[in-house]
Amino acid sequence: MRPSQKSRAPGVLKLAITRFTNDSLIDDVCEVLDRDGCIIIEDMISADVMDRFIADLAPWLERTPFGEQGFSGDRTRRCSALFAKSLATAEFVQNPIFLGAADAFLRPEFPMAAGEKRQMVKPSIQISVTQAIEIWPGQPAQDLHRDDGMYHAYHPGPQTLLQTLFAGTDFTAKNGATMAIPGSHKWDMDRIPTPQEAVCAEMRRGSGLLYFGSLYHGGGANMTEDERRLAIAISLTQGHRRQEENQYLVVPKETVRKYPRQVQELLGYQVSPPYCGWVEMCCPSIVLEETDFTVASSPSPHG
Numbered sequence: 001m002r003p004s005q006k007s008r009a010p011g012v013l014k015l016a017i018t019r020f021t022n023d024s025l026i027d028d029v030c031e032v033l034d035r036d037g038c039i040i041i042e043d044m045i046s047a048d049v050m051d052r053f054i055a056d057l058a059p060w061l062e063r064t065p066f067g068e069q070g071f072s073g074d075r076t077r078r079c080s081a082l083f084a085k086s087l088a089t090a091e092f093v094q095n096p097i098f099l100g101a102a103d104a105f106l107r108p109e110f111p112m113a114a115g116e117k118r119q120m121v122k123p124s125i126q127i128s129v130t131q132a133i134e135i136w137p138g139q140p141a142q143d144l145h146r147d148d149g150m151y152h153a154y155h156p157g158p159q160t161l162l163q164t165l166f167a168g169t170d171f172t173a174k175n176g177a178t179m180a181i182p183g184s185h186k187w188d189m190d191r192i193p194t195p196q197e198a199v200c201a202e203m204r205r206g207s208g209l210l211y212f213g214s215l216y217h218g219g220g221a222n223m224t225e226d227e228r229r230l231a232i233a234i235s236l237t238q239g240h241r242r243q244e245e246n247q248y249l250v251v252p253k254e255t256v257r258k259y260p261r262q263v264q265e266l267l268g269y270q271v272s273p274p275y276c277g278w279v280e281m282c283c284p285s286i287v288l289e290e291t292d293f294t295v296a297s298s299p300s301p302h303g
């Protein structure tokens with residue numbers, strides 16, 4: 001771990017983004033994430049896994065049109081449904097630091113009441129969005145924003161969303177590396193972020209920027225002549241929330257069956273305690289186990 005350093009830009013005190021590796025202790029990671037709202041994990045994904053993922057993605061990305069002017073970016077291509085397009089996506093979401101941080105910050109205990117009893121329950125973790133974001137030369141910087149606005153999250157307040165932007169190419173100050181404001185996850189709702197406060201998440205291909213949905217950030221401007229910047233975004237949220245990208249509809253059941261159980265659960269095929277997401281009052285994984293499952297063909301075990 002390299003400790004965070006303060007540097008002075010004219011009139012603005014900026015916090016650098018602290019860097020870890022896959023071998024870092026989860027407690028150290030969580031301490032800095034809690035303080036800064038973002039960290040970089042170097043060499044999070046091996047070159048071999050990244051190569052496999054990008055080879056699978058390439059034909060889809062080729063066919064992806066640019067977005068619209070404004071937030072999506074009219075010199076930016078966004079290709080979603082990554083679990084349907086590359087089985088290598090599993091290795092991104094199964095990163096122990098990513099999942100360890102989600103476990104630490106997104107699973108607060110809740111006292112579920114029934115009569116006089118109070119049962120403490122923790123939500124499950126599930127995938128909210130998957131998206132490859134390719135920023136082309138000429139794309140201006142995106143407005144700094146909080147991703148968790150989607151969940152109507154007020155701040156300062158509890159975390160609802162944890163995202164990693166994995167670098168599919170090197171991220172440089174010139175090619176559109178993500179801009180982020182360390183510490184801004186604690187800002188109130190009225191404070192407006194300015195580009196002067198943001199630092200650039202420069203990192204090598206395979207590294208990742210891990211940040212809370214409450215952190216102000218945005219895609220950087222691509223000022224190169226001919227370099228595209230590729231990010232692979234995967235976010236995690238709590239099981240009782242709605243997925244931003246509907247994984248049930250975009251990943252076919254036969255593809256879901258190819259993933260290990262842990263990934264199936266992250267895609268939403270588990271109950272979030274106490275009982276959110278059941279099918280016929282069973283674990284939703286029943287639809288994967290029975291090849292021809294339909295509600296009509298499967299009488300409820302509860303009669």
Ligand SMILES: O=C(O)CCC(=O)C(=O)O
Pocket residue numbers: 133142147165176177178179217218219220231
């Ligand atoms: O591409 C990036 O660096 C960030 C994109 C982003 O934050 C978003 O689209 O919500």
Ligand SMILES: [Fe+2]
Pocket residue numbers: 145146147217218
């Ligand atoms: Fe964002």
